[in-house]
Amino acid sequence: MQALNKKWKIAVLHHSHTDIGYTARQEKIERYHIDFIRQAVEICELVENGSKPEWQGFKWVCENFWPVERFLAKSDSVLIEKFEAAVRRGDIELTANYLNMTDLINQPVLQKNTEKSFAYAAKLGIQMRSAMIADINGMSWGYAQTLVDTGVEHLFSCLHPQHGMFPLGRKQIPFWWEMPDGKKLLVWNGDLYHLGNNLGLVPRALDSYMLQDEFQISAIMDNHLEIAETRVFRYLSQLEMDGHPYDFVPMMVSGLITDNAPPSGHIVSFIRTWNERYGDQVELEMMTLGEFFDHVQRQPQEIPVYRGDWPDWWSDGVGSTAAATKLFREAQRQLEQVRRLDPKGIHTDAERMKEAEYQLTLFAEHTWGYSSSVKEPWNSLVQTLGSRKEMSATRAHQIIYDTLDEVLAAKGEAQLAVDLPFRYAIINPYDHAIEDMFKLHFDYWEQSLFTRDFEIVEEESGEVLPHQLLTIARGTMICVVAKLKPKEERKLFIRFLTTVTGQTISSVQLRGTDGVSDIATNFGQEGTRNPAEIRFDGTSIESAGVKIAWEAGKGITSWIAKETGMNLIQEDTFSGAFTPVYEVSPVASKEKMVESRVSMGRNRKGPHVKRSVGNLTGVREVTNGALFASYEFDYEVQGISYYSVLITLYTGMPRADVQVRMHKDSIWQPENVYIGLPFQASQGEVSEDLWLEKTGAMIRAWKDQLPGTNTDYFCIQEGAVATDGGYGVTIAIPDTPLIQLGSLDFKKRLLAGDTALRHETKTMYAWVLNNYWETNFKATVGGFYEFDYHIGWDSEYADPRQAMAWCHRVNAGSIGIRLQA
Structure with missing residues (x-):
């Protein structure tokens, strides 16, 4: 056992890392996390009624709000009441982050997700202050600003340094993260979310993922305490050599060595055993995030301030599902278009919009497939989970476009019918003026009508707009360029002309009868060419x-x-x-x-x-x-x-x-x-x-x-x-x-x-x-x-x-x- 220069406190933060679709089917993961909360409630109840006094001090941190939301939707009133009592006592902690997200998610959907957790906390009469991210290697500046605007004071980061890296050049330190608007978020720049398991703080859940030493490790070992003693003291000794400014450090723990792991009361039993033997040198205490950050803020050391974006090293998964990512982005963008076109929600179904936002969120969550996708890409589970992931983008896309159709129908959009008039509307849904090209569709069976000349006429003013035809798969687009005022809608119609315009060879066109344009464009008389010509x-x-x-x-x-x-x-x-x-x-x-x-x-x-x-x-x-x-x-x-x-x-x-x-x-x-x-x-x-x-x-x-x-x-x-x-x-x-x-x-x-x-x-x-x-x-x-x-x-x-x-x-x-x- 290595000697230490100061007495240490280890804050043990117990949670389950949420990975939707990495270790099992997505719906199975949902069932797991619902049951994890049930297990945590049961552990708290055993402590409360005196059945498990050795588990006194058990704390459970809900890493995200998504498991809580699923739990509330699928549990009976008795279990929910017990859960809420544990939350009010402080044995179970709610946190603000909905899921561990990629930067795919846009700000409006993110804000709605974050507001869910605050609304539930307010219902319980508790103040929610903290959020955490696990596994992902950063979050955008705009993401953090949204958390702060919603009410988050603290952010705990326990990223995964495989193919990623900690910011600031070191870990296990706090910093104030200044937002674009000047507000500040207190961040703990932590270590791996399974660090406590690596060091041996969790009975029956030990591994060596982050450590290389003399021990041949399996998850369950008879000399567990010996391994923990060696590794914990080595870790703290290294922190001292690195000039760690505090006499405490947090460690995340999970009940098993896996993502999506259950709670374990045995961790508290281990803490008691450890403190009896080593507590005069290294004290372990299970805490919530709020308790931990309170401890941080009581320290006399000045916490540095940093400003700027925190790019996520793990956002690159979107490039492995490019087709589905494109579908997702189009759906998310058109959701905002629906909001602009129907700001009061008169023609939209609020529940369907919530479902679309939920499916967008599931796709943007950081898990990008089953854990053996590269090793055995033919595996049925690999194929299944990949399809389920992409299905979220498809489902969101379907709901949003169905809703967009409803909104446009309310604005008079035609359905297929015989003898439709060639009358159109062009719409600016924005609060500012725009100039754009608008594409007006007619179907392939109507093309014979357009062998004669026609004009595009603005109904109110009678203005004739220049146009150009564009052939598409099942018809033709008439393209017009127009300027529209904020929120303006203009009606256009097609006016067919009785005269036929003949064509002949231009007297100034420098092109041979072979159709090749290979004469320099600056030759000839100035001003004879159409300046708009490309x-x-x-x-x-x-x-x-x-x-x-x-x-x-x-x-x-x-x-x-x-x-x-x-x-x-x-x-x-x-x-x-x-x-x-x-x-x-x-x-x-x-x-x-x-x-x-x-x-x-x-x-x-x-x-x-x-x-x-x-x-x-x-x-x-x-x-x-x-x-x-x-x-x-x-x-x-x-x-x-x-x-x-x-x-x-x-x-x-x-x-x-x-x-x-x-x-x-x-x-x-x-x-x-x-x-x-x-x-x-x-x-x-x-x-x-x-x-x-x-x-x-x-x-x-x-x-x-x-x-x-x-x-x-x-x-x-x-x-x-x-x-x-x-x-x-x-x-x-x-x-x-x-x-x-x-x-x-x-x-x-x-x-x-x-x-x-x-x-x-x-x-x-x-x-x-x-x-x-x-x-x-x-x-x-x-x-x-x-x-x-x-x-x-x-x-x-x-x-x-x-x-x-x-x-x-x-x-x-x-x-x-x-x-x-």
């Missing part, structure tokens, strides 16, 4: 506001904004805009599939990773009209059998819409797919910020971050904005939330606060696919995908909030409906 010459696309050029092989390397003459694409990047980058880390045999991934650490790839950058093989014009023109770029790249980029430019707006389409090969080896987004708002020495939105908070990547946090990638909400103070480029990203920054090379990772970041370029990629995790990511990401992006460039986007509002709007899409009458 021109394509095989090497570039040019409109009145922008010129986009590319290099054979490398792809799009030039995006010149004519307003400034600046190239909006960074120089010296190995990937052009929207060029695919594919990585695979070779594995010698299927037996090494798991082992090879474990050793990747925080690089998300192996040291011998093979990288392939897309080779641009051809560009063609798809359509060109009065409002927009579209061009398809074809690429060849390893691991992807088909990859194309469709770029649409507009004649009157500084905007491009991009659709990336691919057929990804099915590969078991660890791999990544990135899409180049090397946009910039400045050149030369001008300082530039890259703004990201995370759960409602705006952050500057590499600047607004806690020290020692992840700088490689971020899980964002709606987009990214590059600004230099006077100009901005905004990238709306509806489908693929992971943004990778900087070098893709395998190397030592740079954390926030590292001075070496000053010499790094924030080259941006959309990290769209990955399967590198060794346990519960999908083992293959093969299949067909389509991912959308929207690019805007203008001086008005120098305001990052205004630019992000644009991202929200274009991602949600414009609203144009055909009317019944």
Whole structure:
């Protein structure tokens, strides 16, 4: 036993880590957690009635509110009454965090989830002060702001350092986390959530996950106390050598060595035995989070203050289920559209909306599949749990779109009927004015009516709007551009013309009868060309506001904004805009599939990773009209059998819409797919910020971050904005939330606060696919995908909030409906 320099107190915090779908079926996990609360109530009752005096001092921390909510829904009144009595006594503690979430969840849904726990605490007449996160490696600044705004005072973090890392460069210390609005949250930057089990504080639940020593460990051992003595004293001795400023430390414990573990009264018995033998040197005490934080705040040491985002190292699972993630994000976005269109809920079913929010929450929860997903991807349970996870996104999507249909029907949207009039409504659901392209649909059996000329007329003013046709799978879209005031709705109709407009060859069109446009566009008399025309010459696309050029092989390397003459694409990047980058880390045999991934650490790839950058093989014009023109770029790249980029430019707006389409090969080896987004708002020495939105908070990547946090990638909400103070480029990203920054090379990772970041370029990629995790990511990401992006460039986007509002709007899409009458 190692000698210690001071007497220590260990705060034992007893909980069950909630992982929905990692260790068993999701509905089985729900049953487990309901029963865990029942067991905790039973233990408290045995202590109260004197049946188990040796368990006196038992405390149970409800890690999340979700198990409590499920317990209340599935238990009888007698059991609920006993539970609530234990909560009021302080034997069982409620906490505010609904589940351990990824940054996929948006702020409105998060706030509603957090409010549930506070509403229940208020019903019981108790004050809820604390929240905790376990396993996940951080939470966004906006997430924390929402907790604080709802009433949370303390946050306990017991993250998992596999493929992640503790912030601040050390653990087991507190800090004040200052929010974007200046409010503060007291955080304990803790250790692994099974640390107490590792050190031997839990009888029949011992392991060596975090420790390497002389003991050959199994969960149940006769010399349990001897192992605990050795490990606890070693751990505390190391804290002393590390200059730990306190004489106490918290340790989380679970009743068994597993996620989703039951409570155990035997821990209290062990604490009594320990204190009788070692209590004069190291005292153990079971506490709630509230009691622990009260102890922290009684200490004389000054607690440091830090400000900024805490990117989660474990948010990358979303890239292993890209199709379902896209579905989730669309559903979550359209839920907000429903709220805007029907703010009083007149045409929405409140219970169905709650169910949709619940399903969104289950999908955004941090568990990304069964524990052996990579080891045995053919396993029925692996397949089942993966399908159940994705079903939550599908179910939410279905409910929300069904509700959206109800709301639009109330606004007059037509159902299928014979002889429908060609009358439409375009709607601005926002509190600010918008200019957008609206798409008005007619069906394929009506196309013969449109062989004659027609106009799009605004009913009230009689204004004729320019239009352009766009063919889709089951019909045609008539595209019009319009400006709408806040909350404005305008009615449009189609007026067919009796005259037929003939066409002949333009006297100023520099194109041969072979159809090839290969004459320089600046030749000839000035002013003879339509200034709104978008021109394509095989090497570039040019409109009145922008010129986009590319290099054979490398792809799009030039995006010149004519307003400034600046190239909006960074120089010296190995990937052009929207060029695919594919990585695979070779594995010698299927037996090494798991082992090879474990050793990747925080690089998300192996040291011998093979990288392939897309080779641009051809560009063609798809359509060109009065409002927009579209061009398809074809690429060849390893691991992807088909990859194309469709770029649409507009004649009157500084905007491009991009659709990336691919057929990804099915590969078991660890791999990544990135899409180049090397946009910039400045050149030369001008300082530039890259703004990201995370759960409602705006952050500057590499600047607004806690020290020692992840700088490689971020899980964002709606987009990214590059600004230099006077100009901005905004990238709306509806489908693929992971943004990778900087070098893709395998190397030592740079954390926030590292001075070496000053010499790094924030080259941006959309990290769209990955399967590198060794346990519960999908083992293959093969299949067909389509991912959308929207690019805007203008001086008005120098305001990052205004630019992000644009991202929200274009991602949600414009609203144009055909009317019944």
